[in-house]
Amino acid sequence: MTLRAVIGDGRMRAASLMAVIAVLALSAVGLAEAQTSEHARIVAALRTGNTYVSPIAFSATTAQQVRADAAELLKQGEKVKLAAVQSTGGLEIFAYAAQLRSALKYSGTLVVTTPHGTVGAAGSRSELSVQNALLAVGADRVVDPAARLLIAAQVSTPPPSDTGTGIRDLVLLVGLALLGGAFAIGWGLRREEHRARDRVMELRGILKVYVDALGARAVVLATRANQTTAARALVEAVHAYHVAALALVDHGLTEPELAEGAASVRGGLYDAERAGGLLGVELPAADPFADLCVVDPAHGPRVHDGEDGPLCADCAEQLEAGQELVPRRVLVAGQPVSYRDAPVPYGVTTPPGASAARVRH
Numbered sequence: 609m610t611l612r613a614v615i616g617d618g619r620m621r622a623a624s625l626m627a628v629i630a631v632l633a634l635s636a637v638g639l640a641e642a643q644t645s646e647h648a649r650i651v652a653a654l655r656t657g658n659t660y661v662s663p664i665a666f667s668a669t670t671a672q673q674v675r676a677d678a679a680e681l682l683k684q685g686e687k688v689k690l691a692a693v694q695s696t697g698g699l700e701i702f703a704y705a706a707q708l709r710s711a712l713k714y715s716g717t718l719v720v721t722t723p724h725g726t727v728g729a730a731g732s733r734s735e736l737s738v739q740n741a742l743l744a745v746g747a748d749r750v751v752d753p754a755a756r757l758l759i760a761a762q763v764s765t766p767p768p769s770d771t772g773t774g775i776r777d778l779v780l781l782v783g784l785a786l787l788g789g790a791f792a793i794g795w796g797l798r799r800e801e802h803r804a805r806d807r808v809m810e811l812r813g814i815l816k817v818y819v820d821a822l823g824a825r826a827v828v829l830a831t832r833a834n835q836t837t838a839a840r841a842l843v844e845a846v847h848a849y850h851v852a853a854l855a856l857v858d859h860g861l862t863e864p865e866l867a868e869g870a871a872s873v874r875g876g877l878y879d880a881e882r883a884g885g886l887l888g889v890e891l892p893a894a895d896p897f898a899d900l901c902v903v904d905p906a907h908g909p910r911v912h913d914g915e916d917g918p919l920c921a922d923c924a925e926q927l928e929a930g931q932e933l934v935p936r937r938v939l940v941a942g943q944p945v946s947y948r949d950a951p952v953p954y955g956v957t958t959p960p961g962a963s964a965a966r967v968r969h
């Protein structure tokens with residue numbers, strides 16, 4: 609083999625290698641370009657407006673809803689932009705939101721979601737506090753992408769300067785958790801109306817424990833055998849009262865609506881006491897939590913005796929495993945307390961005949 613031949617061969621190899629590199633580079637450029645152009649579209653859309661919804665990954669209805677929600681947030685004075693993107697290009701969603709926010713040089717809160725259900729936000733609040741808030745409301749479990757963005761926006765925007773105690777966050781968390789899908793809460797309310805809304809949310813949270821206690825009693829009664837016609841009628845009434853109370857309390861947005869729910873709870877508790885009398889089970893209406901799991905009456909009747917009171921099977925098992933049992937929390941004047949320490953709402957334990965004074969807190 610001559611020297612010339614070696615050089616020639618080497619040149620040949622170099623040439624084919626160059627070709628391969630060129631092809632690789634071109635496809636890399638193609639990929640990057642596709643991502644860059646989506647990124648450019650997102651940045652452009654968020655620079656001129658408050659929303660971006662990927663037309664490939666989301667429906668036109670979602671886009672419309674997101675735009676309407678952003679307009680509503682703007683009307684409420686919230687500085688927030690909403691983005692539903694196809695992908696975060698491999699970035700963790702909070703990191704992506706932070707990167708996008710700095711690319712936009714945006715001082716407000718930017719909320720981002722993907723078709724996979726992940727949702728994150730970046731704004732003036734710390735990433736950890738926003739992450740905790742989103743976790744607490746279960747934002748990533750909300751199936752509808754527009755609703756997901758809206759809930760995330762609600763809990764990740766900073767509290768208004770006139771409160772600044774973090775109470776708003778707590779109330780929102782509890783309220784949203786109680787309402788489940790009723791993310792529409794508070795829409796259209798002005799800031800000065802927040803206080804009234806917060807109060808309704810607190811009352812609802814407290815009342816809900818009594819509704820659950822009534823539900824547990826309805827189950828206890830329904831499983832009792834040897835029911836006479838009279839007992840059966842009462843048991844059915846308790847069930848009906850519980851269903852009505854559940855609907856009224858879950859959907860109640862005003863104090864009068866909650867008062868109606870409370871009236872159903874009271875009626876149900878007293879019918880349960882009478883039915884219990886006929887069936888040989890003590891269900892005192894004046895003490896609606898008696899003999900129900902002390903951790904949360906919603907857990908159902910006593911299965912074991914704990915140090916602090918009756919326990920359901922699950923709680924007894926957790927205690928056995930060395931886990932700490934934390935009683936159900938409700939908000940009273942913005943502070944989370946055990947449900948047992950909350951004032952009785954709307955006098956639900958007062959006999960129906962007596963003048964049911966509304967107990968305020």
Ligand SMILES: [Zn+2]
Nearest residue numbers: 901907920923
């Ligand atoms: Zn329990």
